[in-house]
Every structure is written in C-alpha cells, then in structure tokens.
Amino acid sequence: xxGITQSPKYLFRKEGQNVTLSCxxxxxxxxxxxxxxxxxxxxxxxxxxxxxxxFQKGDIAEGYSVSREKKESFPLTVTxxxxxxxxxxxxxxxxxxxxxxxxxxxxxxxxRLTVL
Amino acid sequence: AQSVxxxxxxxxxxxxxxxxxxxxxxxxxxxxxxxxxxxxxxxxQLLLKYTTGxxxxxxxxxxxxxxxxxxxxxxxxxPSAHMSDAAEYFCAVRHGSSNTGKLIFGQGTxxxxxx
Numbered sequence: 001x002x003g004i005t006q007s008p009k010y011l012f013r014k015e016g017q018n019v020t021l022s023c024x025x026x027x028x029x030x031x032x033x034x035x036x037x038x039x040x041x042x043x044x045x046x047x048x049x050x051x052x053x054x055f056q057k058g059d060i061a062e063g064y065s066v067s068r069e070k071k072e073s074f075p076l077t078v079t080x081x082x083x084x085x086x087x088x089x090x091x092x093x094x095x096x097x098x099x100x101x102x103x104x105x106x107x108x109x110x111x112r113l114t115v116l
Numbered sequence: 117a118q119s120v121x122x123x124x125x126x127x128x129x130x131x132x133x134x135x136x137x138x139x140x141x142x143x144x145x146x147x148x149x150x151x152x153x154x155x156x157x158x159x160x161q162l163l164l165k166y167t168t169g170x171x172x173x174x175x176x177x178x179x180x181x182x183x184x185x186x187x188x189x190x191x192x193x194x195p196s197a198h199m200s201d202a203a204e205y206f207c208a209v210r211h212g213s214s215n216t217g218k219l220i221f222g223q224g225t226x227x228x229x230x231x
Binding site for chain 2: 006031033040042043048050058092105109110112
C-alpha cells in the first residue's frame with residue numbers, strides 16, 4: 001500500500017526540548033517537503049529536498065532542521081530555538097526534481113505538535 | 117513574486133446548491149494550479165490540477181475548475197453540494213518554469229454545507 005506516513009499523529013513537548021517528526025514515503029519520489037499549518041494562514045514551507053543528501057530552506061526555516069540520508073525518509077527536528085512551535089506539520093513528496101507538469105505533491109496525514 | 121488569494125475564508129451553502137470557491141493568483145509566467153481538500157486533522161488530498169492544455173479541469177468528487185488567464189483566476193465549482201463536501205479547500209500555484217515542485221498556497225476556504 002503506497003503512500004506517505006507521518007508519526008506520531010499527536011506529539012507533546014515541554015518548552016526547551018527538541019523533538020523529531022518522522023516522514024516516510026514508499027512512492028519512490030525524489031522530492032520531499034515539510035510544511036507548517038496554522039489556523040487561517042494556509043501552509044508555509046519549512047524545508048524541502050530534491051535529492052538525497054541535499055535540502056534547501058523554505059520560507060520559515062528558522063528553528064527547524066532536517067536531514068535526507070535516505071530517499072524514503074525526511075525527518076524534521078523542531079529545536080528549542082523555534083519560538084512558537086505549536087502547529088500542525090505536514091510532509092509531502094513529489095515524483096521529480098524537474099518541476100514539470102507531472103510533478104504533483106502528495107501529502108501525509110500530518111503530526112499535531114503541542115508545546116506545554 | 118507569486119501569490120495566491122482565496123476570496124472568503126468561510127463559505128456556507130445548502131445541500132444541493134452550487135459550490136463556488138474563488139482563487140486568484142499572480143504569476144509572471146504561465147502557472148501550474150492546484151486545488152487540495154483537507155478534512156479535519158488530516159493531510160491534504162489533491163482534487164484537481166491545471167498544467168497545460170484544456171482550461172476546464174475535472175477532478176474527483178464532482179469538482180471542476182476553469183483556468184482563466186485574462187482574469188488570473190482558477191475558481192473551484194461543484195453543481196450540487198453534498199454534506200460530505202464540508203472541509204477546508206486550498207488553492208496553490210507553482211511557477212510553470214521552475215525546476216522545483218515548490219507550491220505557494222492560499223490561506224484556505226472552509227466550506228460549510230447545511231442540510
């Protein structure tokens with residue numbers, strides 16, 4: 001059953017702690033993305049990766065870090081430097097790095113992070 | 117710079133009525149345009165997309181959208197709303213000549229369907 005999985009679905013963190021969100025895909029997609037969603041603000045791009053061992057900052061990368069050691073995995077770490085980390089985090093992937101017409105993003109189910 | 121504007125953060129219709137969700141974009145080159153739907157506490161599901169060719173695009177669940185270059189619009193419609201259509205809808209644009217798949221999203225429109 002192909003798709004994108006994110007774990008955990010709900011995550012609680014104390015202030016000052018780092019936390020890592022998992023994203024795995026078995027679609028054989030080259031590109032992967034992390035978005036943050038806040039009520040009334042749509043989705044904002046945190047980081048994206050077009051190929052293994054390479055990634056770029058998105059619009060709101062401060063306080064976040066990523067790695068891309070394997071094609072199927074793109075974990076996101078929310079560090080203690082992120083001022084307001086409580087949000088819904090969505091991972092996505094797409095087939096190619098060319099940005100052509102077939103390069104459509106597909107999304108995982110999301111992780112809701114709450115800082116206590 | 118590209119941007120997407122969704123007119124109306126909340127839209128309410130009666131079951132069986134026409135659904136119209138508005139999306140306008142700005143882009144200096146031909147864009148690729150997308151509509152996604154999100155049910156509560158879930159990820160986004162692709163409804164439909166426009167890349168090239170026919171400007172009227174049909175998607176899943178009876179939705180369709182028309183790309184109008186002169187109006188820089190990509191409004192989403194469905195002839196008859198169903199209770200199960202209640203969700204949040206996002207319009208997104210990608211630069212047509214970009215070599216990445218990066219998307220710019222609108223702020224979303226919540227669709228309420230009344231019985």
